[in-house]
Amino acid sequence: MSIASLEKPTADKQDYLWTLNFGPQHPATHTTLRIVLKLDGERVIDAMPDIGYLHSGFEKLGEHLDYNQYVTITDRMNYISPVANGVAWHGAVEKLLGIEITNRCKYIRVIVAELARISDHLLSTGAMGLDTGAFTFFLYAFYQREVIYDIFETLSGQRFHPSYTRVGGLSQDFTPLVIEKIRTFLKTFPATLDDMDRLLNRNRIYVDRTKGVGILTKEEATNWSATGPVARASGVTRDLRKDEPYLAYADFDFNVCCMKAGDCFARYYVRLAEMRESLKIITQAIENLPAGPINVGVDERKTLPNKKQVYSTIEGTITHFELVMLNRGFTVPNEEVYSAIESPNGELGFYVAGDGSDVPYRARCRPPSYIHFSLFPKLIRGHTLSDVVAVLGSLNIIAAELDR
Amino acid sequence: MPATTETIAAMESRFGKEKVTTFRDQTRVVVPRDELLPTMRMLKEARSFDLLVEVTCVDYLKFRDATDRFGLVYCLANTTTNERLTVRVMLNEPDLKVESMCALWNGANWLEREVYDMFGIEFVGHPDLRRILMPEEFTSFPLRKDYPMQGRGERHNFPVLTRNQA
Numbered sequence: 001m002s003i004a005s006l007e008k009p010t011a012d013k014q015d016y017l018w019t020l021n022f023g024p025q026h027p028a029t030h031t032t033l034r035i036v037l038k039l040d041g042e043r044v045i046d047a048m049p050d051i052g053y054l055h056s057g058f059e060k061l062g063e064h065l066d067y068n069q070y071v072t073i074t075d076r077m078n079y080i081s082p083v084a085n086g087v088a089w090h091g092a093v094e095k096l097l098g099i100e101i102t103n104r105c106k107y108i109r110v111i112v113a114e115l116a117r118i119s120d121h122l123l124s125t126g127a128m129g130l131d132t133g134a135f136t137f138f139l140y141a142f143y144q145r146e147v148i149y150d151i152f153e154t155l156s157g158q159r160f161h162p163s164y165t166r167v168g169g170l171s172q173d174f175t176p177l178v179i180e181k182i183r184t185f186l187k188t189f190p191a192t193l194d195d196m197d198r199l200l201n202r203n204r205i206y207v208d209r210t211k212g213v214g215i216l217t218k219e220e221a222t223n224w225s226a227t228g229p230v231a232r233a234s235g236v237t238r239d240l241r242k243d244e245p246y247l248a249y250a251d252f253d254f255n256v257c258c259m260k261a262g263d264c265f266a267r268y269y270v271r272l273a274e275m276r277e278s279l280k281i282i283t284q285a286i287e288n289l290p291a292g293p294i295n296v297g298v299d300e301r302k303t304l305p306n307k308k309q310v311y312s313t314i315e316g317t318i319t320h321f322e323l324v325m326l327n328r329g330f331t332v333p334n335e336e337v338y339s340a341i342e343s344p345n346g347e348l349g350f351y352v353a354g355d356g357s358d359v360p361y362r363a364r365c366r367p368p369s370y371i372h373f374s375l376f377p378k379l380i381r382g383h384t385l386s387d388v389v390a391v392l393g394s395l396n397i398i399a400a401e402l403d404r
Numbered sequence: 405m406p407a408t409t410e411t412i413a414a415m416e417s418r419f420g421k422e423k424v425t426t427f428r429d430q431t432r433v434v435v436p437r438d439e440l441l442p443t444m445r446m447l448k449e450a451r452s453f454d455l456l457v458e459v460t461c462v463d464y465l466k467f468r469d470a471t472d473r474f475g476l477v478y479c480l481a482n483t484t485t486n487e488r489l490t491v492r493v494m495l496n497e498p499d500l501k502v503e504s505m506c507a508l509w510n511g512a513n514w515l516e517r518e519v520y521d522m523f524g525i526e527f528v529g530h531p532d533l534r535r536i537l538m539p540e541e542f543t544s545f546p547l548r549k550d551y552p553m554q555g556r557g558e559r560h561n562f563p564v565l566t567r568n569q570a
Contacts, residue, residue, distance in 0.1 A: 051536060051537065052536065052537040052538060052539070055537045055538065057546065057553075059522075059547060060546060060547060060553055061553075063553075064553055095428055096428075098428065220510075222454050222455055222483060223454075223509055223510050223511065224509075224510045224511045225455060225456050225457065225509065225510075225511025225512075225515075226511075227455075236483065238455075238483050243486045244486055334467075334468060334469075335427050335428075336427075336432075336462070336477075337427065337428055337430060338430065338457075338458065338477075338479055338490065340457070347457065349457065349458060349479070351458065351460055351477065351479075353462055353467075355466075355467055355468055356468065361462070361467060362462045362463075364458075364460045364462075366457065366458045366460075366479075370514060370518075371511060371514065371515070373514075374511070374513060374514040403537060404537070
């Protein structure tokens with residue numbers, strides 16, 4: 001039973017209130033977030049988020065970098081699951097250009113996006129455990145994140161910002177070593193997930209600190225535009241992978257994980273359950289990985305050819321040259337599209353406007369963290385100061401995506 | 405998922421066929437500013453578009469053949485049928501005012517604040533229209549096309565705070 005339901009104090013009835021600056025440099029905000037809290041003793045009467053500390057102008061940069069270069073910026077947008085952002089961005093660009101990517105590329109993108117989802121959920125649940133006092137859980141989660149980083153390093157040469165996708169394809173194909181590493185991960189990770197389940201799901205301290213805290217109802221979740229695990233923990237069954245299947249998601253058998261409670265525990269639990277579903281998807285995708293090229297054909301002149309083609313065929317050389325030269329690459333229509341994927345945090349959409357040149361006219365990102373953070377004052381009102389970290393952790397706020 | 409034929413027909417009968425376009429399975433409708441709020445209310449209540457996915461803006465200053473300066477974009481979704489619709493409003497200087505959607509969807513609150521912060525479009529009836537990403541002292545609107553990528557030196561114009569003042 002949480003304190004919130006016992007009595008609901010309002011700001012105007014209190015004549016003695018503390019103002020507390022929570023952040024921007026607080027260990028439990030993890031990044032530069034600032035919340036000005038109005039406190040009555042330990043009780044939070046009101047919270048005013050003050051954001052923008054990490055505003056670096058990603059959308060303005062998008063208007064000055066070409067369609068392939070911008071993937072290095074989207075990587076830094078949500079640096080917890082960078083590959084998923086790249087998949088979203090290039091999905092939007094391909095929709096604008098009308099490119100149909102190859103089957104193998106679709107499967108590989110599904111695999112890397114699901115690995116990104118697991119790594120994001122590991123960080124999110126792990127950090128939430130850490131903030132509420134479960135340090136061991138955090139270590140379990142972070143060990144497995146390291147394994148995923150290792151897979152990404154073998155895949156693209158970069159651990160943290162792989163920049164793996166390209167217009168119409170990918171930067172590199174899967175090597176046998178990558179497939180072997182993913183298979184090993186698929187074998188070893190379920191044991192860790194079981195351990196993580198046992199560590200926290202019935203842990204009395206953790207359950208007491210998260211159950212009944214920060215309740216969001218189903219109607220509120222939809223009305224406040226919440227998506228992803230935050231909405232699904234409140235009983236919204238929306239999941240773009242099922243509802244509007246993109247890439248190859250229609251081929252796989254998996255469940256959408258939902259809970260009804262809508263509290264911090266439900267949000268944590270939905271994330272844990274989603275990791276098992278992601279494992280199911282990766283297993284099916286890696287076993288049925290189609291053969292064939294990862295990029296659309298050289299003759300389309302839309303995607304960079306691989307090095308072998310560049311050095312040994314004239315078409316490859318010309319295509320590479322044309323695409324790398326400024327003002328020579330593919331032409332985009334004078335049109336605008338919105339394309340979204342189910343990123344680990346929720347619906348991550350890109351609104352791209354093309355104007356015929358090689359840079360997007362407008363590259364807008366629909367950031368899930370930004371929309372979820374606007375829920376924060378509503379979720380925390382009436383709870384205690386120690387619940388702030390639990391609610392923050394359960395919303396999984398990434399400041400780089402929040403402030404853009 | 406594209407909009408259903410009933411939605412398209414409802415929009416076409418209201419605003420005329422040429423205002424409703426489809427590109428890559430996406431239906432867009434351009435709505436006059438005065439009819440935005442009634443249209444959105446109708447879409448939410450009669451056609452149950454219960455999720456406001458996105459509010460954003462495009463500055464058409466340097467866009468080829470563009471006649472209007474700003475295009476406000478509202479992306480709507482119906483969570484039961486997964487139908488999507490993009491509603492657009494064109495705005496021109498100096499009258500950059502449009503009615504706020506906060507009364508219909510609470511999610512519009514921060515999204516509209518961001519558009520105000522980045523483009524300077526005023527949302528009438530918004531409960532708390534302040535800058536959100538940029539500091540309060542900032543005077544220009546960074547995502548407009550006439551604002552240079554490297555800024556205009558606003559950082560240097562801010563007063564320097566010393567330890568004694570802080």
